[in-house]
Amino acid sequence: MHTQTVAQLAQGLREKRFSSVELTQHFCSRIEELDPIYNAFITLNKDAALAAAAAADQRLASDNATALTGIPIAHKDIFCTLGLRTSCGSRMLDNFIPPYDATVIKRFNEAGAIILGKTNMDEFAMGSSNENSFYGAVKNPWDQTTVPGGSSGGSAAAVAALLAPAATGTDTGGSIRQPAAFCGITGLKPTYGRVSRLGMVAYASSLDQGGPMAHTALDCALLLNTMAGHDPLDSTSAQDPVQDYTQDLEQPLKGLRIGLPREYFGEGLDPGTGACIQAALQELESQGASLVDINLPNSKLTIPAYYIIAPAEASTNLSRYDGVRYGHRCEDPGDLHDLYTRTREEGFGDEVKRRILVGTYALSAGYYDAYYKKAQQARRLISDNFTAAFEQVDIIAGPTTPGTAFPLGAKSDDPVAMYLEDVYTLAVNLAGLPGISVPAGFVDGKPVGLQLIGRHFAEAQLLNVGHRYQQATDWHQQAPVTGGTL
Numbered sequence: 001m002h003t004q005t006v007a008q009l010a011q012g013l014r015e016k017r018f019s020s021v022e023l024t025q026h027f028c029s030r031i032e033e034l035d036p037i038y039n040a041f042i043t044l045n046k047d048a049a050l051a052a053a054a055a056a057d058q059r060l061a062s063d064n065a066t067a068l069t070g071i072p073i074a075h076k077d078i079f080c081t082l083g084l085r086t087s088c089g090s091r092m093l094d095n096f097i098p099p100y101d102a103t104v105i106k107r108f109n110e111a112g113a114i115i116l117g118k119t120n121m122d123e124f125a126m127g128s129s130n131e132n133s134f135y136g137a138v139k140n141p142w143d144q145t146t147v148p149g150g151s152s153g154g155s156a157a158a159v160a161a162l163l164a165p166a167a168t169g170t171d172t173g174g175s176i177r178q179p180a181a182f183c184g185i186t187g188l189k190p191t192y193g194r195v196s197r198l199g200m201v202a203y204a205s206s207l208d209q210g211g212p213m214a215h216t217a218l219d220c221a222l223l224l225n226t227m228a229g230h231d232p233l234d235s236t237s238a239q240d241p242v243q244d245y246t247q248d249l250e251q252p253l254k255g256l257r258i259g260l261p262r263e264y265f266g267e268g269l270d271p272g273t274g275a276c277i278q279a280a281l282q283e284l285e286s287q288g289a290s291l292v293d294i295n296l297p298n299s300k301l302t303i304p305a306y307y308i309i310a311p312a313e314a315s316t317n318l319s320r321y322d323g324v325r326y327g328h329r330c331e332d333p334g335d336l337h338d339l340y341t342r343t344r345e346e347g348f349g350d351e352v353k354r355r356i357l358v359g360t361y362a363l364s365a366g367y368y369d370a371y372y373k374k375a376q377q378a379r380r381l382i383s384d385n386f387t388a389a390f391e392q393v394d395i396i397a398g399p400t401t402p403g404t405a406f407p408l409g410a411k412s413d414d415p416v417a418m419y420l421e422d423v424y425t426l427a428v429n430l431a432g433l434p435g436i437s438v439p440a441g442f443v444d445g446k447p448v449g450l451q452l453i454g455r456h457f458a459e460a461q462l463l464n465v466g467h468r469y470q471q472a473t474d475w476h477q478q479a480p481v482t483g484g485t486l
């Protein structure tokens with residue numbers, strides 16, 4: 001069962017080839033047996049999952065089942081789950097049991113999907129390697145000496161190692177696409193506002209967006225159908241109607257204009273990764289798409305702008321963790337000041353502290369104009385580049401990351417080297433655009449991701465291109481375990 005996609009499992013459930021209880025038990029057993037190798041899960045939700053699966057089996061026997069009824073899904077430990085610990089990868093929230101479900105979780109529950117467990121992640125979603133987790137690093141199933149990417153590395157590793165058929169992630173600067181690329185799976189970061197942020201622990205509120213991670217574009221479409229939609233409780237949630245994202249998957253690519261930003265193919269791109277991307281582009285061209293060279297001249301501003309804006313927002317968002325309301329609290333505080341400082345000193349890891357310091361500095365009265373305001377101006381220029389590009393082309397393509405998964409520990413002492421990992425993904429978040437990473441080959445046995453970027457709300461188009469590509473290739477069917485294929 002674990003070698004099947006969500007679409008195949010859903011059909012198996014409908015045809016009564018197995019029950020949701022059997023399916024859920026199967027994945028729980030795999031996690032219990034194999035996750036000690038990968039550390040992809042922080043919490044396994046076995047008992048509640050099996051109870052939910054029994055209810056799903058009853059619903060499957062009636063006529064009001066959905067495409068996801070009975071399907072076990074792993075959730076990044078950033079989504080609040082009622083009664084189930086939500087740690088956000090931090091000691092600060094190690095004891096936090098949410099009194100409510102995130103809207104995304106609520107929607108999956110309403111669809112009858114099963115919460116398999118909560119996946120490991122970089123603390124507060126800050127990182128590109130999953131090494132910043134309080135619960136320890138995650139290992140890449142393709143090569144256990146390398147990182148799975150981050151911050152949604154647990155979700156990516158869980159899907160790649162066939163411990164879950166699909167998972168959720170969040171993407172503030174690449175955290176769905178980059179781990180999807182490193183682990184050889186498909187990951188979609190939707191348009192900002194497409195998926196509700198209510199109950200998704202906030203990192204950088206103007207950039208954060210939840211999305212699906214799965215083997216195929218079709219599976220991502222099935223998950224997005226459930227995740228997307230207006231939420232009256234999230235004021236940044238988009239009102240635009242949601243389409244059925246499985247509807248346009250088969251559209252031929254004839255006439256599609258694909259922009260190739262010069263800035264994404266230059267210095268810094270590993271030649272092996274570049275060769276995989278060129279081959280993928282040729283495949284799309286052979287299906288009738290045309291390739292057009294474009295420029296995104298302000299690309300060099302993305303890392304500096306992001307690493308001001310994201311820490312600035314994080315510094316304000318994380319001020320709520322003060323030991324008073326919930327989460328970690330230091331022992332025997334002497335006074336209020338001692339309570340705040342010791343709680344935060346103990347509760348946060350190094351990278352989180354670094355971001356809070358940078359963000360607080362950038363927002364402070366004397367430096368606001370020099371840093372935060374400048375970064376916002378750069379953000380506008382970056383966004384304008386995309387607007388201009390989308391007058392010439394329909395989608396933009398390039399590598400998701402400059403290279404393949406790097407060894408554990410290789411960049412953990414060098415924050416700037418780690419930040420450079422995000423060079424091709426950050427601009428999408430700064431401009432609020434949708435982006436997808438699809439498996440596009442291997443370099444020395446390590447997966448490569450092709451990134452496709454669309455206009456606002458063009459998720460269906462990205463999924464269409466991803467799906468057509470996956471019909472012509474089998475990279476997404478390769479597995480690092482059990483026989484090597486799905």
Ligand code: GLN
Pocket residue numbers: 125126127128150151170171172173174175176203310422
């Ligand atoms: N690597 C980026 C960061 O550390 C992006 C993380 C993310 O998308 N959550 O901020």
